Amino acid sequence: MTEWKKNAVHPLRIEGYTAEGMGVARLEGRVVFVPFTAQGELWRVRLEKVRSHMAWGRGVELLEPSPERSEPDCPLFSRCGGCQFRHLTYAEELRAKGQRIADALERVGGVRLDLPPVLGAEVPDRYRNKVQFPVASGRHGPTVGYYRPRSHDVLDVADCLLQPEIVTTLRRAFLGWMEDFHVPPYEETTNSGLIRHLYVRTNQAGEALCCVVANGRSLPHTQELIRRLRQAVPSLAGVVLNQNTRDTNVILGQDYHTLWGKDFLEETLCGMTFRLSVPSFFQINRAQTERLYAKALDFAGLTGTETVLDLYCGIGTISLTLAQRAAQVIGAEIVPQAIEDAKANAARNGVDNVRFLCGDAGQTAAQLAREGIRPQVICVDPPRKGLAPDVPAILAGMSPERIVYVSCDPATLARDVKRLAELGYHTICAQGVDLFPRTSHVETVVLLSKGEIDSKKVRVEFSLEDMDMSGFQ
Template sequence: EVIEPSSERITPDCPYFPRCGGCTYRHIRYEEELRLKKQRVQDNLSRIGGSDVTVEEILGAQDTLRYRNKAQYPVSKDGAVGFYRARTHEVIECEHCLLVRPEADAAAEALREYMQSCRVAGYDEKTGRGLIRHLYVRSNAAGESLVCVLVNGDKLPKEDRLVTLLRDACPKCTGIVLGTNTKKGNVILGDRYRTLWGSDRLEDTLCGKTFRLSVPSFYQVNRAQAERLYAKAIEFADLTGQETVLDLYCGAGTITLALSDHAKKVLGAEIVPEAIDDARENTARNGVKNAEFFCGDASDVAKKLARENLRPDVITVDPPRKGLAADVVESIAEMQPGRVVYVSCDSATMARDVKRLADLGYTAQRACAVDMFPRADHVETVVLLSHKKADSYIHIDVEFGEGEGKIPVDS
């Protein structure tokens, strides 16, 4: 019950709010949402990170509606296609989401029709039975889309019917893929994919470069804000064109290739083989000659490069929400870069890592928040860390030779 509404409170514009857990701030003015997000990042850096760095600004989004270029709909055992209720795995049926592109809504409706008409069951997390687990839709700036249906098996009944419904619903669809995920739990993506129709990749442009993206490849969900985020990361890196840069958790190479225009050499590392394949293809497609990619866990790659005495001038990291593993932090410090640029979608785990890096000689110098997810809970952050310089020096003059006050050479 609201006894006295705040001056910042507004009437939610979504009929599913707050039952659907996708949005957190639909009842608050956007300016106040930005203030709260910036303050959260500042609090985490201060309280968790023990840092006195100031969050300089938060870069708000021009568009707060239908900005997501990727939608992932969980499917319930009774065939509901929507999003989870907050802090639960109860699927709230959602026919029109204000965060996703119209083609994603259309694909979700086509999947509902397929499941009903062909009597295909949704997945039951408790029993591990049922077929359809998630619907994945990725879109590009041109309005084209790549659709993937994640299933608890290797095939679906009447796959041709599914393809027809999805193509009719999404006329600019470029490909439809079936992903297999037979593992119990709530992991979304599968470990193998089969193309039902069209291409298994989608092409998009970002920071003046062209990228081909497979289903497993990481790619920022808000293209306009991603360009501002990467521009800020490049600003913090302060490159002159003579540096070697190591980009950990590089995904399909988006940050790596954005950095390639400003560095002598860039190296990218990523654990997902499909993403590395995309990164290498994107490098060739864009005619980039100074980029190299490694497939492997960030920790293993960092240790390998440290053992090989690689000394990058700058290291950039963009890890998942869980942040950096402790041994990755140690390997970064062992390579002794002058600067570390940390891009994060979870300011709490980032602040924890800022503290870890501080213990190894790296101090947070600058911080900026970027609202990649308007109306939702998360906020992106970029932090620049630099290696500490000695506060003072002791100069000792030693004179070698014979005589009083001198040190004999043979000593």
Template sequence: MRRPPLRAGERRTVEIVGLTHDAQGIARPDGFAVFVPGALPGETVEIVVEAVKASYAVARLARIVRASPERVAPPCPVYGRCGGCQLQPMTYAAQLAFKENAVRDALRRLGGFVDPPVLPIVGMREPWRYRNKAQLAVRRFGRRTEMGYYARKTHTLVPIDDCLLEASSGMAALRAARDAIRALGLPPYDEAHHEGLIRHLVVRTARTGEAMLVVVTNGPHLPDARRLAAAVRRAVPSVVSVVQNINPRRTNVILGEESRVIAGRETIEETLLGVRFRISARSFFQVNPEQTEALYRIVEEMAGLTGWETVIDAYAGVGTIALVLARKAAEVIGLEAVPEAVRDAEENARRNGIENARFLAGAAEDLLARFAEEGKTVDVVVVDPPRKGLDPKAVDAILRLRPRRLVYVSCNPSTLARDARLFAAGGFRLAAARPVDLFPQTVHVETVALFERDVNVI
């Protein structure tokens, strides 16, 4: 086996020739791959080698000798320490090009599509302050209780006062909650020993001006809960809901299964494409409402509804896609595993006067399989699965249902490509894939893909 041409601790000047899927710069000195976080293609950089493996090395960016024309100064004071916003050093145009290429490359390499029909990416007009949800860990940092994000690939807290991706009102609510926790002497969670009380602070905001604060605790008892809620609502009047979520498990999952309203309402309200939605503490809702509307317009267009179709919306959340599509379909059936989200979806349908949408609680793969076994006639299936993509049972069920069209909303190009290969093998043609930038400054990209059934395949 060839000996690596680098050693740990070595300082070297290299050329960056590409980017990985998670935006690490790639150099190839002597043909050997070196990954350099923070470096951009076309740059000459000085690196310090930190680790050497058999087939690659990881290095720290020490100095930029010649910068890329696409490089900009990151405006965030904790860039490089926080685990997010990997693309901040790139112009927004370069970010969009990177994401569009990531979708195309995944469909080629992993999906087996020689010339995938990837349409131009849909970007944002203003790619900052777009998030309507923030989830910050609460930990002891030195002698103070702090809130923040974790450093990349660690559980080391990076304290923050502000995040430039989050709505300003949401960050104000989080700061008020942190200050109240300090003043009341509520102990932060100790992850190593599974002790302490306050695990996370979660805030949700809406364009209606409403906000919800969720205090995630390590047990059911929250001393001074009403005083905490009152302090937050006094400081930030837009907070109309303060909720305690109880999560006593040793887990990286942020929210537990039980929630209690401390003050105000159980939900906040948002509007997408003229449809009103009720959102509770554990309900899934897209974090970028402006781009979500763009995404749903694409879903609606790809579904090609004429008013006569039966549509299944799998992973329906609070019914956002289902209720948008119901305006142009005969019937929409939403499938969702979280019971609270199903209740919100049903209430959202009622509040909007939509009578041709119904929602079922249960795992999407199980409900799809049941429909397939019953021989149900379905014209369009829409899926919006988590990052792991579709369960094989769900893929099999959709192939047996044989809808005319399948609209796949994906947050992970790799699992989209994997599943696209399966659908192509099962008689569906990948007609189009449109990337949408729901997460500017990060490596994440959403894609809406349209699959059409080959009518010649039985």
């Protein structure tokens, strides 16, 4: 009988990937998870953590490498939790993400589709427009970096290939200020110290907004910090202090104070301008978000006569995109500040056929139904946990012709697709979009219909030029 205990070593063939990007192998019917491996590879694997039906192992010798294996271009790849796929070619990463979507839809959702390839990024690096650095005490002083995988240990990261170079420059200047003036990092275990996070937003214009999250109401040597940050990045738009004195893992507190410059950035998306404050939700990959929204608009099949309900609308990015083709759009979001931002964004872009409501998605939809509103199209873009249990029935009760579902988690998407199928809405087509290259995350947009639609009649190609806003100016 094969040895099934810690430190046992076995030759194992990698059969696929987990949702977190780990390789999956099998040993006499039991599953073994092996990080930093590629599908098809043969490894000698040491079992490091063993349970009755599964184990976690570490590859100790690569016996048969995959042609899709790539030398990681980051020296911290195996120690940092930021990326999961830098040991693979980008083509293999996209294939794996597409397979993950297809498997979830079939196994959980009961839907088998001939999915098109995942839409990959032209440039899979330096795409993050928001970066949050945790700050901690290291052996040689303060550490400003990223968490190690599955821990709260902060790894010092001098540069990250996911972030713009100006973020790297700001981090270096900020760390120098902390070191030179002995500014104490926050200590999680004792809820003491001062600096909790460095939070940076950037935009397409090359500007940056810097927010220091502190366990206090003020910073020492503030003017020197501002001087150093401005000198390091002349395009710096503003420096903000966020006060978070709570004993919590939540990054941002409720109180903000602008130390210098502006407390927002402006960004263009799909031909429109959006104002982004520090807490505003905005997709971190602008270029790929445009492709995602273009596909959602394509799936919506709007002709200019429809009423559209956009649930989980955030600051209104999808709502305003849909408004270009609809008679009217109603956006709903539970976060009050996001709704205020959405209203301001509509006014800023001259969009007058959209209104925004603050409230729970299910409760808002139910209230609209009681008022007799029957949207022809409903768009949902829920958080990772997917739709609340009561929402699918509420949506079906409104009897829309089509539902467009934008998802950041194939598993919860598949669960909700199954719920909607039981209510008479069938999945017509789906498209994966890679908003997070080199990580295990993937976005999916799905079209569901109450009636029968020939999926061949749904346009596969869509030009961003179709999303011109000149009609609203």
